Amino acid sequence: MSRDSSTFKESYNHALDIVRDIGVSETLPTExxxxxxxxxxxxxxxxxxxxxxxxxxxxxxxxxxxxxxAPKQTDYFGDDETASATERVSSQFMEYVLNSDLAPGTALHESDLKKRFDVSSSVIREFLIKFSRFGLITKERNRSWVLRGFTREFAEELFEVREMFEMRAFRHLIEQGADSPTAQALIALAPKHEQILEQIDTNFLDFPRLDERFHRTLIEYYDNRFMTDFYEVVAMVFHYHYRWHRADEKRRNRDALTEHLAIIYALEAGDFKKADEAFRAHLCNAKKTMTASALWD
Known part of the structure; x- marks a missing residue:
């Protein structure tokens, strides 16, 4: 297995965890x-x-x-290096839709996406087939794919499921406590939130990726394959703001950053009641923002 493989890097990170748990001067298990x-x-x-x-x-x-x-944080490979090719395409595709402002009816050709994201045809096809199950992309006879419309009904149904999943994952976090891997992973995102917030006038477009990372952390640490799979379309609509008004994007991002930090600071202080209230308020505001800011087809 190549050392450049994301699978190898993920295994290497896991091995570092084993080393850390065993402790200095101890010996590792057999091969x-x-x-x-x-x-x-x-x-x-x-x-x-x-x-x-x-x-x-x-x-x-x-x-x-x-x-x-003991391993240091710098010994670990970063999330962007351990992500699979399909996972990387997921984020790249969402940023492509966001930055290109693609309208409903836009044709997506596998050959073009393959060149744009520098991956194999099989990776592109795997992603598109996976994503098409949610109705935002459909396959045409001429081998192209079409980006479909974003209706209010679709968004409301999507948000209802998102809310159920995220609330369940957040309750699980609270049950685990402040020292849980989920809580610590969210707390570790505080500096990046603070950095963007301090420079919101120029860096507000850096928020979508961080927004996705914050919410996806909850879902992925909960470790339910169906919830994780579903989250691709959630990221597209809510974190990358597919078909949303651009006029108030800076304000929306600033407000969401502030709400994220309220949750993180409460978790860091061990105030789970406050963290739960802040998280519920954040989801409530996210729904209001969607209703007010989306471009309905």
Missing amino acids: NALSQSLAVSRTTVRTILKNLNKAGIIKWEGRQKQVLR
């Missing part, structure tokens, strides 16, 4: 045990061990794999 824990081949395990050894994280001699130091 066979690591292969089972990481769900990769023993060949990949050896490549991971080789890189851990090179980074000075472990000392690997024969069967002995001693931990020399």
Whole structure:
């Protein structure tokens, strides 16, 4: 498996977690045990061990794999590197729709998207087929795809399901507590929110990707495959603002940033009642914003 593979990088990050949990001066399990824990081949395990050894994280001699130091955040591959090709296309496609202001009825050709996103035809086709189930994209006989309209009925149905999923995921977060991986992942997003908010006049267009990351974190840490799959169309409509008015976009983004931070700060303080109230208010405002700002077909 190539070291440039997103799968390898994800496995490497998992191996760093194992090293961290075992602790300094302790020894790692056998290659066979690591292969089972990481769900990769023993060949990949050896490549991971080789890189851990090179980074000075472990000392690997024969069967002995001693931990020399705890992993640092800089040892990990970032989210953008561990994302699969299909996941990367998802975000790229949403930004393409947003930045190009594509109208309903726009034809989307697989060959054009393949060149634009620099991925294989199979990756493009897999994404489009997956996304077409939600009704915003349909397949035509001439092999092109068509971006369909965005109706009020569609948006209201979509928001109802989004609200159910996100509220369930947020209740799960609260049940886990402030030290849960979900809460810590959201808290870690505070500096980026603060940075955009401080420079909102020039950086407000950086918010959609962060908005998606905030809400997708909730869903992905909940780890329900159906919720995760459904979230592609949620990101398209609500985070990337497909077919929304542009006139008040800066204000909308500023308000949402402030609401995100209210949730994050409450989680950081361990005030779950306040965090729950802030999250409910955020979803309520998101629905009001959608109703007022969307361009209905």
